[in-house]
Amino acid sequence: MFRKPQIELRASPHVHAPQDVVSIMRNVVLAILPIEAWFIWQFGLSAILLLAVVLAACLLSERLVAWARGQSSPLGDYSAVITAMLLVLTVPPSLPLWMGAVAGVVAIGLGKAFFGGLGYNVFNPALVGRAFVQAAFPVSVNTWPPAMFEGRFSSLMPSTLAAPFTHPADISAWGLKVAADAYSGATPLALQKFQSQQVPLLELFAGSHAAYVTGPPALLILVCGLYLALRRMLDWRIPLSVMAAAAALSGALWLYKPEAYPDPLFVLTSGGLMLGAWFMATDMVGSPVTRTGAIIFGLLIGVITVIIRLFGGMTEGVMYAILLGNAATPLIEFYTQPKTFGARHARRGGKGGAS
């Protein structure tokens, strides 16, 4: 039988690669999960609550903005989940929950929706939220609780449930009480910078716990980042050039004056550099689409990070370095447009690029 067929009309190409936005974002979430698990294992119940609150704040703000703009649900692309997961990793787990909520709302509202939502944000939303709480609540954001303390899965840190808009309890006294070793509350970067005391590299790299707070272990981030890079869901040029620039600049300074500057391996493995290089600088939306551009972008971030860390008043510089890199992205792209096939063989000189 030859029935009258119903004919479908579409434009070419008629086939499509299997990946879409959702599958890429889902893989990024998967890649961050182990780091999140490490975070919870180290800090317990307070970390779980903080993650839950930040997630809720991010997702609710995204839905609220979509509703206000009359769009269908934007949820399902996982991008707000990624923002929340990264944001949590950049603040101390003792951060009062209400501050976490503020950070989440600012990240999505100001960092993303304000610019037009997914794909249009100039800055990494998680870092916009982080920068806001850094400015608004400097004490809470810069005081780290001890890791791996007894009873972390049965009790909360004293600051977690602080009432909104109040000064949270000082956690130093509590920290000294629960921590087995001498607890300082300082990060390895602060110890190095202000007390010239260097944390053993192996502990930074493998994350073996100590009295001072190490960030997520560099090795774990490396493995998670490599997973994404191998699945081609992350541009390896960016983290590599961030690390290369940071190592080169700090290495040169260290060779020049080893007693005043930390060695390059310490610079690479401490603080937020690894997390920033692999998971935040690589946010596709805020980084250049051109190959050369991605390398320049990474080098810029690496250099700015080292300058802020070693010469600035702050101990950590990755956040501002990435935000500056995001701001420079359109300019970098403009000057690194790919040269069209055959253009360099054109008789009438090159065209395009900067004039």
Place this chain on the structure above:
Amino acid sequence: MGIFSIISGRTFRHGIHPPQHKAATAGKPIRRLDFPPRLIVHLNQFIGRPARPIVRKGQEVVRGEPIAEPAGFVSVPLYAPATGVVRDIKLMPTARGPRAQAIIIDVHEASTQQVLYSTPPNNLAEMSREELVAAIQRAGLTGLGGAAFPTHVKYAQPPDDETQVDTLVVNGAECEPYLTADHRVMLEEPQDIVTGIEIALRACGAKRAIIGIEDNKRDAYEVLKEHVKDHPEIEVALVEAKYPQGAEKMLIKALLGREIAPGALPRSVGVVVSNVGTLAQMGRLVPRGEGLIERVVTVAGEGVKRPGNYRVPIGTPARFVLREAGFEGAHAEIIFGGPMMGNDVASLDTPVTMGVSGILVRDDKALPRTEKRIWPCIKCARCVEACPMYLNPSMLGQLAQAGQYEVMEERYNLLSCFECGCCAYVCPSNIPLVQLFRVAKAINSEKGD
């Protein structure tokens, strides 16, 4: 990139590796299709000025008899693909969209497969370059790879151009998924291809020919290699199986390392490109003094029960070919050409023309239920990494959505885009980039007029 291409360097940069889906038809020998009851021969089925009909309504024509004459140099004659009666000359649906003038022939039931009309040249060996170009035009040959540009025009030396052609590139890449027509022609008609290359070399003035074959068709490579043993001027080369390896700019880059400037022709780098299918026809038709009346078409896709390679008379309606291939009619998408650059046809009466290398049928099981959701561009750069012309489709897409059509052309070289579809294929946001670029080009060219 495979090990092979790294060693040989015979490939181009960027591009994509879509699933090939060639196994279903690659092993199927070319089968001749019966004549359909009616043929629709479009006068504008090639690029250039449409042919002028030289038959009247009601006139009897025999297989191989001329039915239309070229309307100038950039034009070719058309021949009757079967014996029958001219029923009408009127507007009929085409694969490209608008209806166009076509000669409709009612085929006699007893029409023979034998070609009944020919004017064999008696001095092929002594013909001058100009005479050969004229003979190729008389054969009605156009680019059978899909472009359907009159072959003789490429071979002729333009009066205002000093550039000499040194190499004839023979395109046996066949990079589009599903298509295996050229593959089968290379396996089954290697002698015709070699004869065609010899004629083409003389016609275009080139000293040597290189046949470029994707490394997924090693059997064709071996067969041709065997057939060119006594032809030192013909080389057979493997190139990486990668889409769009068969685009002439990419193939020239892969085989010779030469890059054609934006807007220029292969001739500007001393090259002429012809498809293996075209050359096989040339090797068969020119010595016999016959005209082009049929071509090999791959019929494939989930919607046909008997996929294969069919020798189809030009002008056969899709309906007839598909019925022979076991299409039973359903909710389907019918693509003329490959899945990357082919056109969907709206009517089953659309006839096979010279440029149709495949008919793909996707039935409702293979069709997505709903349109894919389109997300905003997330600047993932997959398109930038895929574009074989080194354009920035991400930026072009954003400009198109903002209506900045002139900027697209002036600053981002929109006109270098040949709509291969790599960018849209890889786009995780499902942005219809090729469609956006087509619209932009159309609007710009309208403004320019």
